[in-house]
Amino acid sequence: MQSFNPIRMVMLGAPGAGKGTLSRRLLAKISRLSSISTGDLLRAQIAKNTDIGKTASGYIKSGKLLPDTFMANLLTAELSKKNWLNEKASFLLDGFPRTAGQAEQLSKALNPHKANINLVLELDVPPEVILDRIANRWIHPGSERVYNLRYNPPKVPFKDDVTGEPLAKRADDNPETFKVRLSQYFEELKPIKQFYAKEGVLRTVSGETSDIIFPKMLKLVEDEFERH
Numbered sequence: 001m002q003s004f005n006p007i008r009m010v011m012l013g014a015p016g017a018g019k020g021t022l023s024r025r026l027l028a029k030i031s032r033l034s035s036i037s038t039g040d041l042l043r044a045q046i047a048k049n050t051d052i053g054k055t056a057s058g059y060i061k062s063g064k065l066l067p068d069t070f071m072a073n074l075l076t077a078e079l080s081k082k083n084w085l086n087e088k089a090s091f092l093l094d095g096f097p098r099t100a101g102q103a104e105q106l107s108k109a110l111n112p113h114k115a116n117i118n119l120v121l122e123l124d125v126p127p128e129v130i131l132d133r134i135a136n137r138w139i140h141p142g143s144e145r146v147y148n149l150r151y152n153p154p155k156v157p158f159k160d161d162v163t164g165e166p167l168a169k170r171a172d173d174n175p176e177t178f179k180v181r182l183s184q185y186f187e188e189l190k191p192i193k194q195f196y197a198k199e200g201v202l203r204t205v206s207g208e209t210s211d212i213i214f215p216k217m218l219k220l221v222e223d224e225f226e227r228h
């Protein structure tokens with residue numbers, strides 16, 4: 001089995017760029033890497049109808065970002081709960097940070113543990129490809145497994161491969177909300193990239209599909225972190 005130095009990684013990508021799919025594939029290859037998706041965390045809170053869920057649902061429905069401090073607290077609490085606030089843990093953050101403010105707050109939380117982010121991977125996927133993909137995206141609500149009717153269809157139409165349960169559209173994948181989410185992403189991207197470029201940890205991988213991006217991404221991670 002391969003051995004890796006601690007990986008503390010952020011994945012940046014527009015909604016629909018394949019963050020979820022690519023992180024699942026990376027996790028399957030690198031066994032000691034685990035991930036946190038802030039979108040999944042929020043959706044779980046909504047499903048449980050908690051106070052956090054109640055706050056989150058209005059923002060998510062309209063495609064807006066939740067406030068930085070709220071999100072930074074949520075993420076830091078999760079890192080702490082998983083015992084990942086230390087220099088030995090490896091983790092991948094999917095969907096956080098979404099703003100430079102969040103990047104700064106994350107850095108402040110990790111710094112005292114000498115556990116700063118050491119790889120920021122930007123997924124660069126053309127916007128027209130993303131729009132087409134979202135129109136075809138269906139999910140299994142219980143597991144967040146993602147299907148694409150064109151590129152990655154379920155074995156039985158509109159049924160989850162593992163449980164056989166019906167697939168659904170994500171509530172925030174409708175065209176109006178999606179436009180808001182996409183333009184917000186590109187607005188926030190530049191300052192986040194500046195923040196991490198200054199730290200020397202920013203890398204970009206381009207491609208139209210996850211099958212094209214994944215091998216590049218895996219090689220990059222292996223080259224940076226594999227113990228020789």
Ligand code: AMP
Nearest residue numbers: 038039059060064065066071095096098
């Ligand atoms: P995602 O599943 O990552 O696309 O996130 C779905 C929605 O959750 C986003 O459109 C936001 O409303 C909210 N959200 C998730 N992560 C964050 C974050 N880091 N900051 C603010 N809002 C977030």
